[in-house]
Amino acid sequence: MKSLRHAVALLVPGLLAFGAAIAALLVFGTARRVVSVGKRVPDVVIRSVDTGAQTIELQRTLDTELPGRYGLFTTGTYGYVKLGAVLSADATTVRRKLLTQIEPGAKVDRDALFSGWYYSTPSELHLPSENVLIGSPAGPCPAWFFPGSSSTWVIQVHGRGTMRAECLRAVPVLHAAGLPNLVVSYRNDGEAPRSRAGAYALGAAEWRDVDAAISYALRHGSENVILMGWSMGGAIALQTAVNSANRDRILGLILESPVVDWRTVLRFQARETGLRAPLPALAMSALEVPLMARLSGADEAISFDRLDMVARAEELSAPILILHSDDDGFVPSDASHALQLARPDLVTMPHFTVARHTKIWNYDQNAWTAAIEEWLKEQGLSASA
Incomplete structure (x- = not known):
């Protein structure tokens, strides 16, 4: 009996250490998936x-x-x-x-x-366009420029795991309103330069590349800008709106299926993939600590508080149009509705359903286009207003 107790006493710490190691691997593995830049996977x-x-x-x-x-x-x-x-x-x-x-x-x-991309190249729109390079802190970021008559430019920002072509669906309605379009890339998206770790920062770093695009626009004839962000591009646009030294030149934001609060999104996606609590929360906590963030593959720590734009709603000052299907299925619309409730003076959110993630244009192009046209006119941002 004494020898059995002795064996158990030796075994238990090893088991605990083994369990802790497995838990750490799960946490870091989950955190790595949050920031990793993966290839498009067949679905x-x-x-x-x-x-x-x-x-x-x-x-x-x-x-x-x-x-x-x-x-x-x-x-x-x-x-x-x-x-x-x-x-x-x-x-x-x-x-x-x-x-x-x-x-x-x-x-x-x-x-x-x-x-939902539909268009894959600018030439399919049959509109004048040119390739430009925007000098950002990450390096030269390629962009497409579609000229227009207005001195207010739209800067479009694509989402996670996609490229600039995602944004082409919005160019015709914005061009018809007289608004020049600058469709940009940002670090680690497969077109713009790669950061040291080559990982997403969920908007915490990418906004600097969009800020550089605003500066580019201001140097090339723009007086003000509208930011349009798709999915994670919405998170990037919101971060730009509160962090940019050019934020007084941002007259409005159009957010398509946006990430407004990453905690809401990541918890939802964890449930959808069968990850149990507290693993998602532990993974996000790991990404907030510099050393653990780097071990998870990130360039630097990510503050989820700073990415929570519902909590930071009072810092917003420009009118916002949110286009978000309540049947999104990937980025739930909860945080978008919460932002509308927090800032009803700024946020316009027409009701959409069924359309899934970033596919409202595809599902109901007429209603989607009309929502943008009406909002632009209400804000006095359309050349035809």
């Missing part, structure tokens, strides 16, 4: 392509069953194809019209990524 299976009828049959998901126009990243002969209306559906598949002509004999692999 849908192509069942078949009918090149005669120009239709495509996809695995049915909450995204692929949506009405409207979308894009599909593929591999094989085509890297990206455009999708039109849903023609038929059953319990497991959806058949849609192809808007990109697929030739007989083309190779289209099964794995694909469903997307």
